[in-house]
Amino acid sequence: MPRNRTDEVLPAGRRPVGRRVWDLPTRVFHWALVVLVLTSYLTGEFWRGVDMQWHKLSGYAILALVLFRLAWGFVGTRHARFQDFLRPPGQTLSYLGGLISGRNSSYAGHNPLGGLSVLLLLLLLLVQAGSGLFASDDIFIEGPLAGLVPGVTVDWMTGVHHLAFDLLVALIALHLAAVAFYEAVKGQRLIRAMVTGNKQIGEAGAEATPNVPSAGFRGLLSMVLSAAAVAALVLGLPAWTD
Ligand code: HEM
Ligand code: HEM
Numbered sequence: 185m186p187r188n189r190t191d192e193v194l195p196a197g198r199r200p201v202g203r204r205v206w207d208l209p210t211r212v213f214h215w216a217l218v219v220l221v222l223t224s225y226l227t228g229e230f231w232r233g234v235d236m237q238w239h240k241l242s243g244y245a246i247l248a249l250v251l252f253r254l255a256w257g258f259v260g261t262r263h264a265r266f267q268d269f270l271r272p273p274g275q276t277l278s279y280l281g282g283l284i285s286g287r288n289s290s291y292a293g294h295n296p297l298g299g300l301s302v303l304l305l306l307l308l309l310l311v312q313a314g315s316g317l318f319a320s321d322d323i324f325i326e327g328p329l330a331g332l333v334p335g336v337t338v339d340w341m342t343g344v345h346h347l348a349f350d351l352l353v354a355l356i357a358l359h360l361a362a363v364a365f366y367e368a369v370k371g372q373r374l375i376r377a378m379v380t381g382n383k384q385i386g387e388a389g390a391e392a393t394p395n396v397p398s399a400g401f402r403g404l405l406s407m408v409l410s411a412a413a414v415a416a417l418v419l420g421l422p423a424w425t426d
Pocket of ligand 2: 221224225228229236239240242243244246309312313314315316317318319320321325326327328342345346349
């Protein structure tokens with residue numbers, strides 16, 4: 185049995201125990217991402233302003249968040265680590281089979297399908313924000329790195345920026361449907377866990393699932409370093425290559 189797995193079916197007479205499974209930085213990351221993706225959509229489609237400065241700022245913030253989360257996948261607390269939730273394809277497929285037949289274990293962290301969707305969301309957000317750096321509307325607005333590459337690359341990146349957004353909308357819709365399914369059908373309180381950090385875990389599994397630390401300071405440091413990397417990229421690179 186993988187060390188982070190906990191039994192879904194509680195042994196008779198045993199009560200679930202509350203455990204902190206999501207550290208503070210992971211939760212702040214998630215809800216900040218939700219607000220910023222919405223902001224990027226609104227400022228990309230409707231409120232473009234004079235030079236889309238809010239769109240760009242919110243895009244940089246998303247880029248910093250994604251860099252943070254990729255690093256946090258290695259240095260974060262137990263269930264935030266990639267090692268905890270990225271499974272081999274065979275295991276992910278058999279989890280999917282179990283979901284259909286109704287025989288599955290629940291996980292303290294992300295289940296194998298959830299873990300896969302986390303990785304896809306992060307990669308897609310990276311492509312979305314990364315392509316934005318090189319995108320242009322051919323009139324007034326361009327990303328900070330568009331001047332560093334040939335026009336044909338700018339056109340290509342602008343196309344990628346549009347396509348990535350369509351894919352992102354589809355993946356977010358799937359994400360929300362999956363969360364609603366676990367909440368409504370499986371009775372798992374995933375949203376509350378992403379807010380408070382705590383999940384109810386079967387007594388048997390709870391023994392193997394200690395509370396994760398809050399990790400606020402480590403998280404803040406990682407976020408500051410990620411923001412500095414983005415600032416160096418969008419401010420430093422164009423100035424340096426001038
Ligand atoms: C812009 C929209 C959204 C994006 C891009 C997004 C992205 C993500 C990502 C990347 C994770 C992984 C968290 C981590 O491990 O760091 C996640 C998890 C999660 N998200 Fe979202 N999310 C969005 C909207 C929402 C909304 C609106 C809700 C709730 C109503 C929600 C509920 C959850 C829950 C419950 C999890 C944890 C799933 C689990 O326990 O495996 N998300 N989301
Ligand atoms: C994940 C973050 C981002 C999201 C979700 C996003 C989304 C969008 C959307 C929906 C549009 C409108 C596309 C259309 O005209 O239909 C757009 C356009 C644009 N975005 Fe982003 N964007 C993000 C990040 C960025 C970043 C970081 C930059 C650059 C700093 C950027 C630069 C641009 C530019 C220059 C356009 C205009 C392109 C055109 O009109 O053809 N975006 N973006």
